[in-house]
Amino acid sequence: MPETIAFSGHVKHVSVLDEEGNADASLEPTLSQEELVRRYVIMSTTRAFDRKAVSLQRQGRSFTYTPFEGQEAIQVTAARLLDPKDWAFPSYRESAFYLARGAPMSMLFTYLKGHEDGMAIPDKTNDFPLSIPVGSQIAHAPGAAYANKLLKNGKIAIAFFGDGASSQGDFHEALNFSGIYKLPVVFICTNNQYAISTPRMMQTASETIAQRAMGYGIHGVQADGMDPLAMEHVLSEAFDRARKGEGPTLVEAIAYRFGPHSTADDPKKYREDAEADPWRKLDWAVRYRKYLERKGLWNNDVQAKLDAAIVTEVEAAVAKAEEFKDSPSQMFDFVYPQMTAELQRQKAEFSEVYGL
Ligand SMILES: Cc1ncc(C[n+]2csc(CCOP(=O)(O)OP(=O)(O)O)c2C)c(N)n1
Known part of the structure; x- marks a missing residue:
């Protein structure tokens, strides 16, 4: 493992x-x-989506995007382990999670083109729209978990957030409340080594993020977030614990953010390119592929077929998103349950002037 990873005797590292x-x-x-194969296919598909999303922004065909390359195993494993009606509260970096939960790829591209309709999550899952304010979604998960507990419906809630978000007050409030009420909730902290340009070691003096769970009387565990099998081990245990009424878990998933913080960021300003080299050896696309090959479940021919199928899927999704037309006058429609007289006047004026 790269030396930047902190280990601690206080928590289990998987x-x-x-x-x-x-x-x-x-x-x-x-x-x-x-x-096993399905997960590789989904992770590969999400990575292609990620790279395409960056490329579209660079071409001026979509807006700011926050890439997740390196973090697929965390998001895809969580999605595969949840029941559709469990509750999820993702951050802006969890597009792979939405895709793995079955959200149409064209929908996410539509969102990146600036259309709110692209965040209209299909009803089949209880996934919240992504959160841009850092950490606010951490506190929403215990709310949903508390409701699940009162309703005794057996559903759990999860929140995704970064190492930077673990310094927000919301993190403390969410973990403290969840510990007191022993809520069915799992906090998934993706420690991708950076909060924009702030390195992990400047985020907390605590040796690991996972060990902070102890202060709230909840379980804490650290996992190799670039290893799909480690994520399966740790998340299935944490989700089972929540489902059995045994309380919350804080999972620190260690990964590396291979791309920039966002398409508006230039990581060369605060880190060397070579820093990524040891992490590339840990990439699931290398390690997990070797694992599948060892089991006789993967080879170059299947890889070539998958690569071709993914290109077709991604291009079709982009084409669909680019065909999407919305009505800007919608901005008046959803401010209140019923449009006020003033909004009706503004909408009429807007339609008259712009013909939309
Ligand atoms: C409340 C709030 N403060 C600041 C920002 C600006 N901001 C956006 S992302 C970010 C860093 C977050 O880092 P981390 O939690 O580690 O998540 P990552 O971006 O690495 O996934 C900051 C400070 C924001 N969006 N919201």
Whole structure:
């Protein structure tokens, strides 16, 4: 592991795959062969989406985007383990989560083109729209979890956030409240080493983020967030604990943000390109692929077919998003349940002037 990773005797650290794709048999999850391959396919698809989203912004065809390359295993594993009606509160960097939950790719591209309709999450899942304010979504998850507990519906809630967000007051309030009421909630902190240009070590003097759980009387565990099998191990345990009424867990998933913070950021200003090298060896696209190859579940031919299928899927999604037309006059429609007389007047004037 790169030296920047902090280990602590206070919390368990789970890593299953080594750099050669060998799994630690004592921790290896029992997933079907079909599911093992499915996860690779989904992660690969989300990565293609991510790269396309950056490229569209660079071409002036969409707006600011926050790439997630390096963090796919965390988001996709969580999505595969949740029930559709569990509650999820993602941040702006969790597009892979939405895709893995079944949101149409064209919908996310539509959102990146600036249309709110692109964040109209399909009813089949209880996923909240992404949160741009750093950390606010952490406190929403205990609210949903508390409601689930009162309703005794067996559903859990999860919140995604970054290492930077763990310095916000919302983090403290959410974990404290969840601990007191033993809520069915899992906090997934993606420690991707940076909060824009602020490195992880300037975020907290605590040796790990996971060990902060102890101060709230809840479980804390650290996992290799670039290892899909480690994420499966840790998240399935945390979700089961929540479902059984055994209380919340704080999961610190360690990863590396390979791209810029956002398309408006230039990481060369605060880190060396070479810093990414040891992390590339840990990438799921390297390690997990080797693991599948060892099991006889993957090879170059299948990879070539997948690559071609993904290009077709991504291009079709972009074309659909680019065809999307909305009505700007909608901005008047949803301010109040019923439009006020003043808004009706403004909408009429807007339509007259702009013909929209
Ligand atoms: C409340 C609030 N403060 C500041 C910002 C500006 N901001 C956007 S992202 C970010 C860094 C967040 O870093 P981290 O929580 O580690 O998540 P990451 O971006 O690495 O996924 C900041 C400070 C914001 N969006 N919201």
